[in-house]
Amino acid sequence: MISKIPGGVTAAKGFSAACCAAGIKYQNRTDMAMLFSGAPCAVAGVFTSNKVKAAPVLWDRKIVTSGGPAQAVVVNAGIANAATGKTGLNLCRGTAEHAGKVLSIPAEFVLLGSTGVIGPNIPLDRITAGVSAMSETLSDTLEAGTAASKAIMTTDTVNKEIAVEFDLPAKSGEGTVTVRLGGMCKGSGMIHPNMCTMLAYLTTDCAIRRDLLQKALSAVVQDTFNMITVDGDTSTNDTLLVMANGLSGNRCISEEDESYNVFCEALFTVCRALAVRMAGDGEGATHLVEMRVYNADTKENARILARSVVASSLVKAMIFGRDANCGRILCALGYAGPDFDPAVIELYLHGERETVCFYRDGCVQAFDEDKAAAILGEKEVRFSCDMKMGSAEATAWGCDLTYDYVKINGDYRS
Numbered sequence: 001m002i003s004k005i006p007g008g009v010t011a012a013k014g015f016s017a018a019c020c021a022a023g024i025k026y027q028n029r030t031d032m033a034m035l036f037s038g039a040p041c042a043v044a045g046v047f048t049s050n051k052v053k054a055a056p057v058l059w060d061r062k063i064v065t066s067g068g069p070a071q072a073v074v075v076n077a078g079i080a081n082a083a084t085g086k087t088g089l090n091l092c093r094g095t096a097e098h099a100g101k102v103l104s105i106p107a108e109f110v111l112l113g114s115t116g117v118i119g120p121n122i123p124l125d126r127i128t129a130g131v132s133a134m135s136e137t138l139s140d141t142l143e144a145g146t147a148a149s150k151a152i153m154t155t156d157t158v159n160k161e162i163a164v165e166f167d168l169p170a171k172s173g174e175g176t177v178t179v180r181l182g183g184m185c186k187g188s189g190m191i192h193p194n195m196c197t198m199l200a201y202l203t204t205d206c207a208i209r210r211d212l213l214q215k216a217l218s219a220v221v222q223d224t225f226n227m228i229t230v231d232g233d234t235s236t237n238d239t240l241l242v243m244a245n246g247l248s249g250n251r252c253i254s255e256e257d258e259s260y261n262v263f264c265e266a267l268f269t270v271c272r273a274l275a276v277r278m279a280g281d282g283e284g285a286t287h288l289v290e291m292r293v294y295n296a297d298t299k300e301n302a303r304i305l306a307r308s309v310v311a312s313s314l315v316k317a318m319i320f321g322r323d324a325n326c327g328r329i330l331c332a333l334g335y336a337g338p339d340f341d342p343a344v345i346e347l348y349l350h351g352e353r354e355t356v357c358f359y360r361d362g363c364v365q366a367f368d369e370d371k372a373a374a375i376l377g378e379k380e381v382r383f384s385c386d387m388k389m390g391s392a393e394a395t396a397w398g399c400d401l402t403y404d405y406v407k408i409n410g411d412y413r414s
Contacts, residue, residue, distance in 0.1 A: 005165050017144040018148065024078045024122055024130075035073040037071050040069035040109065043063065044064065044210065044213040044217045045239065048237065053236060056237065060111050060112060074127075076152075079121075095110070113239055164180070171249050171252070181263075183242075183274055198239075201242075202271075205244075207249075208263060209253060212253055213242060217242055228275050288381070294393035296390055297389040299393075301338035307336075308337075309383065310396045319381050322377050324358070343362040348384045350384060
């Protein structure tokens with residue numbers, strides 16, 4: 001059984017965290033974070049599909065694809081270190097070398113992350129000063145993990161962290177041991193599938209073979225982080241990393257057995273929770289929007305249809321205005337691409353206590369406008385569509401489109 005527990009990236013055994021105010025862009029707040037494992041970790045990662053990739057993405061991807069271990073992560077907020085050419089790559093090398101020196105690990109064991117404005121260069125001296133300061137304040141307390149999750153925020157309004165625990169067979173062959181998996185992420189704007197705009201870091205004390213860790217992460221991301229959207233923009237810096245140090249004492253997961261399935265379930269739980277929190281914290285958002293498509297012909301078509309609805313600017317505006325114009329949703333389903341019969345699908349709006357049928361038998365249904373408007377005023381707005389074609393389903397998440405989104409992005413660099 002997967003149980004939620006307090007904490008985030010320091011919940012798993014052997015992991016510590018720290019943060020500091022390095023003054024990279026923001027003033028009077030922390031803007032750098034560090035994660036550290038007392039033992040080398042198997043590491044897996046998924047990165048942005050944007051052709052323009054930030055320097056930290058290139059650095060991390062090389063470490064992940066080489067199969068090498070990792071032991072630390074250094075992240076800054078405010079400046080993205082993207083579109084910075086050789087200067088940006090040199091910054092990565094300098095940061096990793098300095099972190100390796102103060103942490104007594106190889107530079108190639110240091111992963112990096114940056115988020116913020118694209119274009120400006122980050123002063124290396126501020127980064128190295130921050131790294132030195134954080135190396136002296138690393139702590140395995142839950143509070144340290146929470147502070148780190150706050151330090152990597154940009155336009156986020158709340159920090160995002162979660163931790164779970166579950167049991168796996170012990171390495172000794174007798175009984176079970178408790179394994180923990182925690183994570184933190186940031187993301188509020190420039191969020192769209194493949195991947196969505198974010199930095200996300202997961203830590204676990206599970207012992208698992210590196211290739212299986214990568215396989216699990218690549219599979220889980222499809223129905224979690226790749227099913228959220230805020231504004232249709234895919235960032236240059238998207239990074240999702242998971243580090244596994246094996247310190248729980250479980251029998252190493254070396255095949256796709258029951259232990260692997262349990263680990264995948266825990267990984268899905270953490271990734272889905274973080275992804276949904278990002279969708280609900282979209283820039284300027286006042287509502288989390290969920291679209292469930294079920295009884296579709298294929299899983300991929302269900303994903304496409306669900307994402308099309310939450311990505312629609314007209315659907316987003318409709319929710320912000322509490323205008324139950326279900327034609328917006330039907331339109332988004334119709335242009336998504338997959339084939340279906342409009343004469344048989346059924347479309348619903350779900351509230352905490354009541355459900356409204358919008359569309360059935362090829363026609364918009366008569367419904368109580370006031371009831372629908374009240375549901376659209378709830379913090380979480382949920383739609384569902386029965387495609388009546390098969391048994392596949394998928395759920396996507398997004399948010400409404402508000403005036404504040406334009407305000408935030410109209411002066412993002414200032």
